[in-house]
Amino acid sequence: MKEKLLEKAFEAMGNAYAPYSNYHVGSAFLLNDGTIVIGANIENASFGATNCAERSAVYAAYSQGYRQNDIQAVAIVTDGKILAGPCGICRQVLSELIPGDCPIYLSNKKESKDTTINELMPFQFGKKDLDEL
Secondary structure, eight states: OHHHHHHHHHHHHTTOBOTTTOOOEEEEEEETTSOEEEEEOBOOSSGGGOBOHHHHHHHHHHHTTOOGGGEEEEEEEEOSSSOOOOOHHHHHHHHHHSOTTOOEEEEOSSOEEEEOHHHHOSSOOOHHHHHTO
16 A cells, blocks of 8 residues: 555646745545545745645645544655655644654655654644643
């Protein structure tokens, strides 16, 4: 299933809109019911309005009614020369919206790495911190 998920993420990367950076990213989320939700990075001249591929995909999954416990695995791929992980904003979003031990597969076709959000962001800020106010 990992290979199929990576394939879907690379297909999603083809939908990226990146006229400013020319850096294309695709993401695919495998859900427990077998659904695969994809996302691509969408840039904007107002750079703060840009949305990353993994946030596009996870927001789409949540918009369809899926939640954290429905997410089985995530693939994030780029056309970059070096292997890249999610940006800081995406790590924060994923730390709240996917299970901490959910497999995350990173790839750029030349190399790959398997990780989790707990490994990528070990000291997470989340709901638990706000509950302590």
